[in-house]
Amino acid sequence: MKKNVQISSVELEKQISFMAQIKALNTEEKYVYIQTFGCQQNEADSERLLGMAAQMGYMRVSDAEKADLILINTCAVREHAELKALSITGNFKHCKEKNPSLIIGICGCMVSQEHRLGDIKKRYPYVDFLLGTTLIHRFPEILSSVITQKKRFFWIDPDTAVIAEELPVQREKGGSSAWVSVMYGCNNFCTYCIVPYVRGRERSRRPQAILDEIRALIADGVKEITLLGQNVNSYSPCEPEDYDFSDLLTDICALEGEAIIHFMTSHPKDATHKLIDVIAANPPAKNKIGISRRFHLPLQSGNDRILKAMNRRYDSARYLSLVSYMREKMPDIAITTDIIVGFPTETEEEFQDTLKVISTVRYDNIYSFIYSKRNGTPAAEMEDQVPDEIKSERMRRLLDLQGAISKEKNSDYVGKVLRGLVEGRSKTNPLRLTARTENNRLIHFEGDDSLIGEYADFFIEEAEAHELFGKLVK
Ligand code: SAH
Ligand code: SF4
Ligand code: F3S
Numbered sequence: 262m263k264k265n266v267q268i269s270s271v272e273l274e275k276q277i278s279f280m281a282q283i284k285a286l287n288t289e290e291k292y293v294y295i296q297t298f299g300c301q302q303n304e305a306d307s308e309r310l311l312g313m314a315a316q317m318g319y320m321r322v323s324d325a326e327k328a329d330l331i332l333i334n335t336c337a338v339r340e341h342a343e344l345k346a347l348s349i350t351g352n353f354k355h356c357k358e359k360n361p362s363l364i365i366g367i368c369g370c371m372v373s374q375e376h377r378l379g380d381i382k383k384r385y386p387y388v389d390f391l392l393g394t395t396l397i398h399r400f401p402e403i404l405s406s407v408i409t410q411k412k413r414f415f416w417i418d419p420d421t422a423v424i425a426e427e428l429p430v431q432r433e434k435g436g437s438s439a440w441v442s443v444m445y446g447c448n449n450f451c452t453y454c455i456v457p458y459v460r461g462r463e464r465s466r467r468p469q470a471i472l473d474e475i476r477a478l479i480a481d482g483v484k485e486i487t488l489l490g491q492n493v494n495s496y497s498p499c500e501p502e503d504y505d506f507s508d509l510l511t512d513i514c515a516l517e518g519e520a521i522i523h524f525m526t527s528h529p530k531d532a533t534h535k536l537i538d539v540i541a542a543n544p545p546a547k548n549k550i551g552i553s554r555r556f557h558l559p560l561q562s563g564n565d566r567i568l569k570a571m572n573r574r575y576d577s578a579r580y581l582s583l584v585s586y587m588r589e590k591m592p593d594i595a596i597t598t599d600i601i602v603g604f605p606t607e608t609e610e611e612f613q614d615t616l617k618v619i620s621t622v623r624y625d626n627i628y629s630f631i632y633s634k635r636n637g638t639p640a641a642e643m644e645d646q647v648p649d650e651i652k653s654e655r656m657r658r659l660l661d662l663q664g665a666i667s668k669e670k671n672s673d674y675v676g677k678v679l680r681g682l683v684e685g686r687s688k689t690n691p692l693r694l695t696a697r698t699e700n701n702r703l704i705h706f707e708g709d710d711s712l713i714g715e716y717a718d719f720f721i722e723e724a725e726a727h728e729l730f731g732k733l734v735k
Pocket of ligand 1: 273314338339362453454455456490491492527528559561599600601629630634667
């Protein structure tokens with residue numbers, strides 16, 4: 262049987278008492294400012310950090326200058342993400358100069374790398390603590406240590422892989438939607454990727470804990486829930502034995518209420534027909550919990566030699582057959598993917614294989630990334646790194662191809678009526694609102710704020726590659 266990695270009740274009690282101790286010290290109103298980089302896992306972690314901060318008497322502020330506590334939750338997936346986090350950290354130096362009692366802490370994936378420790382200790386002397394991803398349940402303890410001992414603390418331990426249930430959470434995603442982590446960590450070691458080194462080994466939450474959390478969210482009026490994990494298809498709790506991600510989805514869909522379930526991310530090597538069948542059997546419907554018709558299935562490369570060098574453990578034929586099976590079962594499913602351009606040794610012909618798969622699948626959207634060398638990963642050591650100009654040129658061609666496909670696919674909706682959940686004011690034109698369809702299309706329309714959080718029907722008048730424009734149907 263798998264090891265239970267839940268933190269002990271003694272550990273939980275210890276953190277709860279640190280929270281009470283800090284709350285007692287904070288006799289006046291205190292403020293926390295948080296900046297989050299990276300993926301949804303980090304967003305979910307920030308909600309837990311804010312939840313614990315709230316219990317310790319810190320209210321959230323959107324202005325760092327007013328804060329008594331600044332938290333920077335970092336990402337390390339590409340160099341650009343790290344550079345951004347470091348530059349933001351640099352910006353907070355003046356806050357500390359103005360307010361010497363300000364506490365600054367860096368959490369997340371960037372500081373879970375050994376080589377960052379010394380670097381931050383030396384170059385950022387105004388940073389009070391570093392807390393690795395696998396230790397965030399010990400946030401009250403590290404904060405108490407900083408406050409009472411007036412010293413700096415640097416705690417990272419990517420090899421501890423624990424699960425901390427029952428910590429307070431302050432949900433930020435918005436009233437009608439929420440994240441729910443189902444598992445943490447990754448065991449796949451794709452050769453380009455830093456995540457397994459900074460998030461520790463895979464561990465899955467108990468199904469009962471997940472079901473209880475979802476039940477409570479639905480009772481609170483949440484309508485969309487995104488299940489999170491680096492590879493949700495390898496969800497595998499200690500018990501029941503042989504219980505997998507499709508079983509979890511089945512159990513979630515059997516709960517009472519009305520909500521749509523999304524999940525990410527799926528690894529093609531572990532996506533099964535059983536999983537696809539469960540999704541197909543549980544469409545979203547009135548008074549039911551259903552699974553959205555969106556499937557994010559990262560391809561990374563369409564060339565079999567590169568896939569092997571990436572240690573992805575599937576080939577393009579397996580990938581394409583999964584896509585065919587999905588479309589056979591759910592013709593309306595929206596499929597999206599991640600692509601890495603310019604993996605070391607990638608030739609022009611091999612890159613063209615990726616374009617071929619893109620043309621065959623005709624994705625609804627692609628998240629494409631220029632390969633970024635990550636310290637300590639096998640790909641960083643490979644000879645024949647692809648020159649920057651070639652990587653950028655390949656990226657441009659890939660974006661052009663996908664732009665044309667997305668526009669064509671979106672044009673099919675012109676003249677049709679689509680249903681969507683109204684999200685809020687449009688970021689590009691505040692006179693409009695936006696709604697998101699079940700298959701993740703963004704619709705811009707004119708309407709009033711009372712619609713936010715509601716489902717509505719829209720007549721589509723115009724289509725661009727990344728958005729639709731429509732009218733509310735009365
Ligand atoms: N667990 C998820 C992905 C997490 S990282 C999965 O396996 O699909 C999100 C995406 O970032 C990856 O899918 C990959 O496309 C990209 N990525 C990861 N490491 C990268 C690197 N070193 N350079 C460029 N892109 C990278
Ligand atoms: Fe990274 Fe691969 Fe794990 Fe995804 S599956 S997090 S790409 S190692
Ligand atoms: Fe970044 Fe960590 Fe997510 S490296 S992508 S924040 S798991």
